[in-house]
């Protein structure tokens with residue numbers, strides 16, 4: 001049974017990502033990515049007296065509320081912050097004063113030139129606006145009281161653009177502090193429907209109660225936690241799991257189906273590694289002090305990347321291109337990564353991890369080339385002992401000593417965020433399937449593919465919270481009464 005499972009996984013063929021110029025927007029119905037259409041069909045929001053209704057109090061919804069001011073903020077859960085209720089989060093920004101202070105030479109123009117290498121797609125008009133506003137977004141984030149503890153390399157461009165918050169206080173706490181008194185908060189209020197009359201959004205429904213608003217802003221986050229939807233969108237040959245955190249239930253897409261709103265780039269998913277992904281569910285791996293005591297190989301038994309350098313695989317397409325990928329670790333570091341010996345025994349019983357003193361047995365069980373793996377293990381040993389970086393630049397001290405029983409697991413991916421969603425124009429107005437704005441309706445943040453579907457191409461980019469906040473602040477400002 002165990003062998004059959006490993007063999008099945010090993011035989012899965014690698015997925016193919018579209019090449020740069022052949023990337024097409026993906027929508028529920030394959031509709032083209034909508035273009036900006038001017039303001040026909042839009043009724044002036046200030047003409048109505050009801051509050052602006054913001055649905056969802058994650059980073060995007062909190063940003064809209066702070067900027068729009070006269071807001072009723074409706075949140076399904078009993079707390080604010082969505083998936084941004086964490087500290088230590090990272091923001092992708094280019095050309096900032098924070099970079100300049102650290103001697104990092106960068107600019108929005110340079111970022112625009114690098115964009116295709118980062119996301120797999122050339123920048124859209126909306127991307128260029130986002131990049132141009134980067135220094136402004138940066139200063140607005142600092143104005144919240146956030147300080148950078150680090151600015152680290154964007155893995156694809158190799159420029160230090162990932163601005164990392166210090167730890168100790170969640171992003172959502174800073175955003176909540178910025179809310180004016182004119183914002184009314186209601187937690188425990190899941191919006192079940194958006195009310196549409198004569199084609200225009202006029203309010204929402206919560207627990208059977210109809211609440212009217214002068215505008216409705218959808219900030220419900222992404223859909224990567226919706227297994228059914230993900231099953232339809234994601235290539236099955238890659239081992240993956242849906243997000244294990246709360247939220248990301250894709251309510252915005254349910255409403256889009258109900259009302260005929262446009263969607264685009266739904267297949268553009270940001271992935272996270274770190275888990276052993278199996279049919280039994282994800283198992284978290286803990287790295288010990290930043291050192292990752294494992295290597296990754298593909299079916300040829302060869303390594304293809306500096307494993308210690310890839311935190312997320314949002315842009316780390318090597319892991320997708322080389323799938324199925326196997327993580328290999330000596331037994332003891334594997335135990336530490338899983339926490340303790342019982343965890344390893346359990347993972348082995350469930351078929352998630354395979355350990356054997358003979359690397360050839362491991363290789364044949366997982367369907368990896370035996371000779372290729374032997375060469376790889378030898379090369380790792382040489383690099384480690386000679387204290388030389390290997391050809392991918394991995395530091396020798398981060399390599400494990402494979403002079404121990406060898407354990408293997410299939411590297412899994414966790415769908416972390418989506419770069420597609422409701423079709424919106426440059427002002428965040430939701431578009432119908434014909435590309436016309438739906439009066440009174442906006443979408444921001446992940447519900448709108450971070451700020452607009454296609455902004456991050458097919459591969460996306462790490463630190464998209466900068467685009468999320470940007471979309472929230474910009475839309476909030478534009479609809480402020």
Ligand SMILES: Cc1cc2nc3c(=O)[nH]c(=O)nc-3n(C[C@H](O)[C@H](O)[C@H](O)COP(=O)(O)OP(=O)(O)OC[C@H]3O[C@@H](n4cnc5c(N)ncnc54)[C@H](O)[C@@H]3O)c2cc1C
Pocket residue numbers: 055056057058059060061074075076077080081082083084086088089090091092189190191192219220221222245247248249251416417444445446447462463464465466468
């Ligand atoms: C562990 C972890 C670490 C991360 N680290 C980073 C990072 O460092 N950098 C980065 O850029 N991104 C990171 N992300 C991703 C980032 O957190 C999300 O992309 C971001 O939170 C999305 O913001 P949002 O406001 O659009 O949606 P969300 O944060 O998902 O918030 C949506 C909110 O809407 C509410 N909601 C949903 N449906 C309804 C409804 N029907 N009615 C009312 N309310 C509703 C939800 O309860 C939720 O509070 C991380 C995610 C996780 C899980």
